[in-house]
Amino acid sequence: DQQVKQNSPSLSVQEGRISILNCDYTNSMFDYFLWYKKYPAEGPTFLISISSIKDKNEDGRFTVFLNKSAKHLSLHIVPSQPGDSAVYFCAAAGNMLTFGGGTRLMVKP
Amino acid sequence: NAGVTQTPKFRILKIGQSMTLQCTQDMNHNYMYWYRQDPGMGLKLIYYSVGAGITDKGEVPNGYNVSRSTTEDFPLRLELAAPSQTSVYFCASSPTIGTGELFFGEGSRLTVL
Numbered sequence: 073d074q075q076v077k078q079n080s081p082s083l084s085v086q087e088g089r090i091s092i093l094n095c096d097y098t099n100s101m102f103d104y105f106l107w108y109k110k111y112p113a114e115g116p117t118f119l120i121s122i123s124s125i126k127d128k129n130e131d132g133r134f135t136v137f138l139n140k141s142a143k144h145l146s147l148h149i150v151p152s153q154p155g156d157s158a159v160y161f162c163a164a165a166g167n168m169l170t171f172g173g174g175t176r177l178m179v180k181p
Numbered sequence: 182n183a184g185v186t187q188t189p190k191f192r193i194l195k196i197g198q199s200m201t202l203q204c205t206q207d208m209n210h211n212y213m214y215w216y217r218q219d220p221g222m223g224l225k226l227i228y229y230s231v232g233a234g235i236t237d238k239g240e241v242p243n244g245y246n247v248s249r250s251t252t253e254d255f256p257l258r259l260e261l262a263a264p265s266q267t268s269v270y271f272c273a274s275s276p277t278i279g280t281g282e283l284f285f286g287e288g289s290r291l292t293v294l
Contacts, residue, residue, distance in 0.1 A: 074223075076223070078223075081221060104281050106281045106282065113287070113288070114287055114288070115185070115271055115273070115285030115286050115287050115288055116224070116271070116283075116285050117285070118282045118283070118284075121281065121282065161223060161224070163281055164281075165281035168226055168229065168239065169226070169281045169283065171216075171223035171224040171225075172223050173221050173222055173223040174221070174223055
């Protein structure tokens with residue numbers, strides 16, 4: 073039973089447009105949510121996080137939105153750049169981190 | 182800055198063989214973790230440690246063992262390798278627990294034939 077799900081395995085976006093990556097969770101006890109970015113042959117790196125007491129957190133081109141009633145979070149990247157092409161994992165923190173299956177983002181020049 | 186270092190990067194094992202994946206961090210983090218990544222399945226926690234001498238099971242511990250004799254090192258031992266253990270293994274560390282910001286190594290790709 074996956075507690076954190078990313079239902080889109082891949083997403084293709086044109087350079088300069090917005091990328092929206094989605095994530096759903098089932099456990100209402102999660103109190104912190106994160107996005108990680110992973111390039112091939114590298115480990116995941118932390119991108120942005122949000123506490124459950126907030127509904128939005130912004131860092132440059134990256135914004136994470138949290139809808140607790142829907143148990144849904146999303147990552148917006150504006151504008152998208154070719155260097156953003158990577159696999160993005162959402163994760164939820166309770167006692168430990170629980171990861172989603174990842175979404176491969178491809179930004180086309 | 183070295184961060185989290187894993188060795189080896191690649192390894193092929195025969196069924197029934199044993200091996201140890203090494204992990205070292207130089208950030209003086211108390212918390213260390215081993216994850217495995219299977220295609221489309223995200224990262225699953227195998228074992229974690231909250232400090233030297235203290236380890237605990239994660240979500241998928243069967244077939245693995247760990248030890249934590251120092252703050253820096255957190256090796257993962259595979260006994261009697263099975264094809265189901267073919268995966269990419271990531272070691273990670275963090276200064277705190279709960280907020281989830283982990284620092285990952287580059288990964289070790291293991292194939293069991």
